[in-house]
Amino acid sequence: MDEISTEWVAEPDLDDPAFVEGLPGVGHVGKLVAEHVIEEADSEVVCRIHSEHFPPQVTVDDDSVAELAAAEIHAVETEGRDLLVLTGNHQAQDNVGHYRVTGAFLDVAAEFDTTDVFALGGVPTGELVEDHDVVGSVSSADLKEDLAEAGVEFRSEEPAGGIVGPSGLLVGLGGKRGFDAVCLMGETSGYLVDPKAAKAVLAVLEDLLGFDVDEEALDDRADEMEEVVSRLQDMEEGPSPGDEDLRYIG
Amino acid sequence: MDEISTEWVAEPDLDDPAFVEGLPGVGHVGKLVAEHVIEEADSEVVCRIHSEHFPPQVTVDDDSVAELAAAEIHAVETEGRDLLVLTGNHQAQDNVGHYRVTGAFLDVAAEFDTTDVFALGGVPTGELVEDHDVVGSVSSADLKEDLAEAGVEFRSEEPAGGIVGPSGLLVGLGGKRGFDAVCLMGETSGYLVDPKAAKAVLAVLEDLLGFDVDEEALDDRADEMEEVVSRLQDMEEGPSPGDEDLRYIG
């Protein structure tokens, strides 16, 4: 195997697609959005990216077939912009790998003459979040106006620790390669899988790209998580006084 | 030394051999089977694979001779299929190394025009196992029928955490290279070396490949382990009530 190999499964004819990344991360916000869009809209796998920098393992599917660790890029046709949606279960396990795998992601985007890259994720607040703002960072300041109109907030030097991993690199490396690259981060506690933060990010994305998917599945998951949170709060309220800070949970 | 070097010791004339991997892992199940077959059947070392990705060390043999860290592939002639049996004491120490060393294993299989790859291992249950089922995962769903007839169980999305290390990669990378690759995992507690799980896996392998080796040595090791377990249970039954869950042992 090559250090990174892109296995092409389909070569769909997409019209000016936007590249959307939703790999695992804070609150699984990006991954929830990516998987939701893939499931609700008309989609097919375009390619799988394997790499020596991924963990040395296979996952076993429902048919007992072993699948080599991979990131997958799906073509999604919507009533608005066509999408290339990147998701998966794995990240590169070393620094050099992060840079090179992200480079391979951008190669696929370039293959489809994509100009717009959206990296989706969460930004941890350390507290239960009621209103899920979506915070943005951009490869170039002139991208901010359109995003602000769609409700994205821009805050000076935030997130303070920068953006780590593939989301950050897609904007950093993407910008250097001439993409209009944006990171959209839903505010989330950081302790729990957060479908509500995912909904907030999805709403911004739909607004920007002119599509609309059914949100019932995300709502159902949000309801499940509400119950989890409410049970955790009950436990907190027992012997010690409860508060909305989940710092010691999960 | 090259990054990976294959030192050829013999070039046996094998007829359509099956490639069988039994490196150290959960319950040492794969390694027990591989070493047992090598010892009981007519076998010779075919090649040793050294790699910069193995630990930087030598082992010292009974004649005080230092042997560079290696994986060994043995040719085994049986009354059924000929075998190429891979075993050893070492694994690659980094992700990239795991991928590349597994690639070198498959190169040897390809050298002998092998079509079938069997990766042997254990699957941990967290409890003492009475009936040692053998769970399978495959590179392609059409391999399942023959395996199921030989008693292999297929369970949707199991093992849940996937298959990590060379066994997983042999199936994942092997499948991509066109091998019919199978992982056979004997159920085992995960806490102890498990010759009984090894016997269960060996029985499936013998059935599939039409050979039969004496099992006395494995039975003897199984008896030894029975005693170890029984002594551990006695200890458990002292002050605190004993149960069959060994979660806190070893």
Place this chain on the structure above:
Amino acid sequence: MDEISTEWVAEPDLDDPAFVEGLPGVGHVGKLVAEHVIEEADSEVVCRIHSEHFPPQVTVDDDSVAELAAAEIHAVETEGRDLLVLTGNHQAQDNVGHYRVTGAFLDVAAEFDTTDVFALGGVPTGELVEDHDVVGSVSSADLKEDLAEAGVEFRSEEPAGGIVGPSGLLVGLGGKRGFDAVCLMGETSGYLVDPKAAKAVLAVLEDLLGFDVDEEALDDRADEMEEVVSRLQDMEEGPSPGDEDLRYIG
């Protein structure tokens, strides 16, 4: 992206510039000096060095623009020697990367026909420091006389643990490549950001290179840190008797 890439932003016409490194390290001494000189003197960014060996991340600036992890080299014109000042927020994350990134720094120095390399840092004493001596290490013993005249102290086999990271490598690799390379280390407790140690190192550098920058900003930061230390000492003096050893603070 290449393993290391140098992105040129300007090509200033410098006259026999001295190369000055101030990356993050003990007491942030080197970084404080470098950033202070860049801000107080007439300076511009010359190049940004990106590397797969840096952390896989971006920082977000006050305009919400994501900046790929980088080290920056600035041209600084002074009334004395021209300067090339290296600073940044990141270091290589692995051994090999440290060597290669330092090599790229020296390549930039060579590009400007620099002969003199100054690596700035702190040397930890483990105690509050009143008089901030500046300790030196050199690529060649004949560099010591001029430095000693500027007040640099030379102590046999100190620092005892050697000099780790880019400062050490700039002197070690720099010397091998024919640069006159010097490491100037301000004595500092090692527990706190130390603008006073930075002032001591800056004074030596100004003396050696014949320039003079306003020090008010460093004085202000020094005053802030004084207050922090004084509050820490008050806390110490509560239940337990206070002393000047900050071993348990920070």
Place this chain on the structure above:
Amino acid sequence: MDEISTEWVAEPDLDDPAFVEGLPGVGHVGKLVAEHVIEEADSEVVCRIHSEHFPPQVTVDDDSVAELAAAEIHAVETEGRDLLVLTGNHQAQDNVGHYRVTGAFLDVAAEFDTTDVFALGGVPTGELVEDHDVVGSVSSADLKEDLAEAGVEFRSEEPAGGIVGPSGLLVGLGGKRGFDAVCLMGETSGYLVDPKAAKAVLAVLEDLLGFDVDEEALDDRADEMEEVVSRLQDMEEGPSPGDEDLRYIG
């Protein structure tokens, strides 16, 4: 800098030299022997080996000159065999580096048409050692007879954990490259620097190679360590009953 670079300092005319390695390790036995021979006999530095796989640092010498991390090979002329003695303060920091740096050491040995490689070290016993046996491991069984005559002990499959690091690799890789390679390991507690174990290894080496160096310096260090041990034993004998097991010391 190259990944590994050998900086030649002298090209002495040696007659059939034996290559002797004494890098830091268990009880510093090998390093003590190597440094002692270099100091007591007529020696000069032949080359320094630098590597990106060494720690990214310099050491500072008594003249405040920074020396890039290196291993050094010295030519030593004795009344018996000429020697190439390898020592230093650093080891490779990763697996691949260990293999490659050891390869570079053997390249130097090959440059001088060396046939015999002696890797010196300690073997930990976990208890205070009175009689310092020297245990051997060889690249080829026919080397054992001469060594046994010089007092080397050979024990089946010992050390049980193999020989890790450059000493092991010099024998493992050296044997593969056609050297007669031997590892001589002085028994030592494993908890303290052990000049007595070094004396035992030195005696074997002198016997094998026909040279004889003054041992006063090693005796002095041995006396110092005796005092350290005796003070440690006094401390042990206070509240709890003392014994010769130093398991909990150092």
